Amino acid sequence: MKKIKILLIDDAHLIREALKYLLESEDNFLVVADTSDLLECENILKERRPDIILYHFNMNKELELEFLLKIIDQYPLIKILILYDSFHTWFLQHSVLHQRFSVYISTEEKFSEIKELIYRMWKGQSDIIVEGKFFDQSKIKVREEDQIKIQSLTKREMDILRNVALGMYNKEIALKFEISERTVKNHLSNIFKKISVSDRTQAAVFAIKNHLVNIYG
Structure with a gap:
């Protein structure tokens, strides 16, 4: 052959x-x-x-x-x-x-x-x-649902989500964007609802899984 x-x-x-x-x-x-x-x-x-x-x-x-x-x-x-x-x-x-x-x-x-x-x-x-x-159809469906969730986020929410995925605390995020910690918490509450997660760890996983942040620098 x-x-x-x-x-x-x-x-x-x-x-x-x-x-x-x-x-x-x-x-x-x-x-x-x-x-x-x-x-x-x-x-x-x-x-x-x-x-x-x-x-x-x-x-x-x-x-x-x-x-x-x-x-x-x-x-x-x-x-x-x-x-x-x-x-x-x-x-x-x-x-x-x-x-x-x-x-x-x-x-x-x-x-x-x-x-x-x-x-x-x-x-x-x-x-x-x-x-x-x-292109397993069940995986495609999940990806499409995730994309819809991502598109529902505002620019500020996206920025905060990325920084959460990078391991930043609320105080650090507040200082970075010159907003109050209470405002950060409010943003996180909205983010969790929009992407259907219950805590910042799940939010970080969502961001990494969908390639929204480069955790390797």
């Missing part, structure tokens, strides 16, 4: 190395290049002509969409498998990319699922849907 040439794109070095190791452990897979640089991909695509691109969608959303759509247009024979994190589900589901492309797999799935998809894509099964695992 001819080896399947794979281009691996991921901005997280450790994850990229782990995926490369797993892919290369398969006799029929050949990782022709791995990179975190979208600009570098232009030359890689021209010189090495991969069969499949395994792409971890977690960098700059607009830049990534532009890049992926460009690949689809310029290299129609190259298959793209998008590996996505749970907090990108809603964005991908509602993007223009989803209207033109349908092969995705969550980072929560096992490597064996990725491997199976690569084989099926290489064989030309471009309309793959695997037992409802792509």
Whole structure:
């Protein structure tokens, strides 16, 4: 069997190395290049002509969409498998990319699922849907409900929610925004109602889960 040439794109070095190791452990897979640089991909695509691109969608959303759509247009024979994190589900589901492309797999799935998809894509099964695992409808519903809750927040409420998620106390938030602690408490009460939580810990989890704050700096 001819080896399947794979281009691996991921901005997280450790994850990229782990995926490369797993892919290369398969006799029929050949990782022709791995990179975190979208600009570098232009030359890689021209010189090495991969069969499949395994792409971890977690960098700059607009830049990534532009890049992926460009690949689809310029290299129609190259298959793209998008590996996505749970907090990108809603964005991908509602993007223009989803209207033109349908092969995705969550980072929560096992490597064996990725491997199976690569084989099926290489064989030309471009309309793959695997037992409802792509964009699980129950998860999409939750994401859509969360987005509605987020949109109901005022700018000040959003600012306070982000700072709660960063571990700030009411007094610190009050000093930062030059308001009283009582006003902060009133805002928090409204926030809790709008996002359907009962305390600041649940509110922080909501903010982090929906990618409203970068807890890693």
